[in-house]
Amino acid sequence: MLDSASNHPELPPEIARRRTFAIISHPDAGKTTLTEKFLLYGGAIQMAGQVRAKGEARRTRSDFMQMEKDRGISVSASAMSFDFSGFRFNLVDTPGHSDFSEDTYRTLTAVDAAVMVIDGAKGVESQTQKLFEVCRLRDLPILTFCNKMDRESRDTFEIIDEIQQNLAIDVTPASWPIGVGREFIGCYDMLRDRLELMDRADRNKVAESIEINGLDDPKLAEHVPEHLLEQLLEEVEMARELLPALDPQSVLEGHMTPIWFGSAINSFGVKELMDGIGAYGPEPQPQSAQPRQVAPEEKKVAGFVFKVQANMDPKHRDRVAFVRMASGHFKRGMKLTHVRTKKPMAISNPVLFLASDRELAEEAWAGDIIGIPNHGQLRIGDTLTEGEEIRVTGIPSFAPELLQGVRAGDPMKAKHLEKALMQFAEEGAAKVFKPSIGSGFIVGVVGQLQFEVLASRIEIEYGLPVRFEASQFTSARWVSGERAAVDKFTNANKQHIAHDHDGDVVYLTRLQWDIDRVVRDYPDLKLTATKEMMV
Numbered sequence: 001m002l003d004s005a006s007n008h009p010e011l012p013p014e015i016a017r018r019r020t021f022a023i024i025s026h027p028d029a030g031k032t033t034l035t036e037k038f039l040l041y042g043g044a045i046q047m048a049g050q051v052r053a054k055g056e057a058r059r060t061r062s063d064f065m066q067m068e069k070d071r072g073i074s075v076s077a078s079a080m081s082f083d084f085s086g087f088r089f090n091l092v093d094t095p096g097h098s099d100f101s102e103d104t105y106r107t108l109t110a111v112d113a114a115v116m117v118i119d120g121a122k123g124v125e126s127q128t129q130k131l132f133e134v135c136r137l138r139d140l141p142i143l144t145f146c147n148k149m150d151r152e153s154r155d156t157f158e159i160i161d162e163i164q165q166n167l168a169i170d171v172t173p174a175s176w177p178i179g180v181g182r183e184f185i186g187c188y189d190m191l192r193d194r195l196e197l198m199d200r201a202d203r204n205k206v207a208e209s210i211e212i213n214g215l216d217d218p219k220l221a222e223h224v225p226e227h228l229l230e231q232l233l234e235e236v237e238m239a240r241e242l243l244p245a246l247d248p249q250s251v252l253e254g255h256m257t258p259i260w261f262g263s264a265i266n267s268f269g270v271k272e273l274m275d276g277i278g279a280y281g282p283e284p285q286p287q288s289a290q291p292r293q294v295a296p297e298e299k300k301v302a303g304f305v306f307k308v309q310a311n312m313d314p315k316h317r318d319r320v321a322f323v324r325m326a327s328g329h330f331k332r333g334m335k336l337t338h339v340r341t342k343k344p345m346a347i348s349n350p351v352l353f354l355a356s357d358r359e360l361a362e363e364a365w366a367g368d369i370i371g372i373p374n375h376g377q378l379r380i381g382d383t384l385t386e387g388e389e390i391r392v393t394g395i396p397s398f399a400p401e402l403l404q405g406v407r408a409g410d411p412m413k414a415k416h417l418e419k420a421l422m423q424f425a426e427e428g429a430a431k432v433f434k435p436s437i438g439s440g441f442i443v444g445v446v447g448q449l450q451f452e453v454l455a456s457r458i459e460i461e462y463g464l465p466v467r468f469e470a471s472q473f474t475s476a477r478w479v480s481g482e483r484a485a486v487d488k489f490t491n492a493n494k495q496h497i498a499h500d501h502d503g504d505v506v507y508l509t510r511l512q513w514d515i516d517r518v519v520r521d522y523p524d525l526k527l528t529a530t531k532e533m534m535v
């Protein structure tokens with residue numbers, strides 16, 4: 001076992017053994033492959049290749065993501081649970097494209113740590129950097145996996161230096177690669193003084209560990225060719241001199257990232273990374289909420305919705321709300337209070353996502369992610385408790401930066417379009433505004449690609465070809481204030497008024513000047529670029 005740091009010694013063991021994390025990476029760095037290997041070691045799948053195969057199968061079923069295949073991006077997120085070495089890992093998948101940052105931000109509110117995967121030949125790429133910044137906002141601990149070491153890669157010091165420079169975080173090597181490209185034979189485990197050798201012949205084979213007694217051990221020479229050994233000794237000595245030693249507390253605080261080198265496709269380095277997540281990835285953390293924080297060890301159950309996914313199974317038109325358990329020990333069938341509506345909800349069919357299949361969750365502990373099928377009652381940001389009025393905070397809502405009009409190809413299908421759009425609005429996939437004057441809808445998103453995804457989903461899930469077109473508006477502001485003041489304002493500005501999917505009033509315009517004017521002329525009103533998720 002590795003020495004770990006616990007910032008919460010009083011946690012019940014079932015909670016303390018949970019590790020809830022996400023993988024952040026630039027497309028193509030190896031996130032899917034690494035996930036596959038996690039599941040392989042976690043015993044969730046028998047054979048590598050199934051995640052991809054099943055993922056493809058699911059996609060062709062709901063097939064909204066033809067684009068995902070075409071463009072090689074991952075836009076649908078899910079959660080997976082598996083056991084490894086006494087730990088329960090909950091891996092929350094993050095969408096991989098920058099246009100989906102809304103979803104990504106929210107996903108990252110549900111995890112306690114992130115694994116950053118980089119390609120050894122490419123280093124820190126744009127998307128990694130962006131996602132890293134999001135993690136930093138939350139001070140999430142980050143563990144780094146430098147992948148594809150079986151290919152020509154950059155010099156190890158250069159990679160580490162680039163991470164330190166670009167991301168402003170201390171990097172400590174948890175392992176050190178031996179040889180590069182074709183000559184790469186494995187790693188020296190800096191934390192356990194072991195030699196891990198890669199098996200190139202069998203990609204699914206767990207690497208062989210060779211215990212050695214420090215770098216002077218003559219056993220090293222039996223396994224490492226002379227020229228590589230010389231280089232290894234020199235580099236490790238330099239690394240120990242120049243780079244900071246592992247400080248588990250600093251990792252927990254998000255100031256230091258340990259880096260493992262490996263090759264996901266060759267199953268190499270993955271086990272060490274998983275051991276590392278167990279040892280240095282934090283146990284479930286307290287959740288910020290109003291009027292008080294929720295601690296994971298509290299007896300009573302609390303959880304919050306961080307994602308809603310509709311039409312996971314097109315046959316059922318269901319929605320699944322992904323809930324991060326924040327405290328307590330949940331059991332299937334429990335009645336929880338839906339704090340926003342103050343209504344009780346019997347949670348009778350919660351699902352756990354084991355590998356890519358859903359399974360009924362009989363129980364869940366703080367840190368777990370469960371899916372709750374529902375007909376739309378559960379929305380992003382909602383809290384479920386055993387009665388206490390707690391509302392989670394920190395789940396961001398984003399200002400729509402791009403607005404477009406949308407029409408059904410067949411005007412007779414306007415009602416269907418409305419239904420589809422409302423559903424996506426509730427999922428948090430877009431903001432949908434219905435102008436007071438005229439027909440049609442205006443959709444607001446953060447990134448251009450979201451329009452294409454929406455068009456594709458509406459066509460596939462609702463059989464409705466749609467057209468997005470330029471809108472006369474470019475900005476949206478939510479309007480709040482006393483009822484009479486809002487009414488007066490909407491009556492005087494009808495051509496600019498719309499309602500969102502909750503029926504809240506929104507002011508649409510293309511000029512900042514208009515917004516300034518409203519602020520000046522209607523001092524009783526508040527105009528905001530985002531709407532808090534919580535009601």
Ligand code: G4P
Pocket residue numbers: 025026027028029030031032033034147148149150151262263264265266
């Ligand atoms: P992503 O989810 O981050 O986008 O990456 P993914 O795992 O799909 O990996 C991207 C490509 O990199 C894949 O190749 C994958 O096989 C390859 N790859 C992943 N890990 C390693 C590694 O350790 N070494 C090497 N050499 N390659 C690796 P592809 O050709 O795009 O797909 P495929 O035909 O292999 O499935």
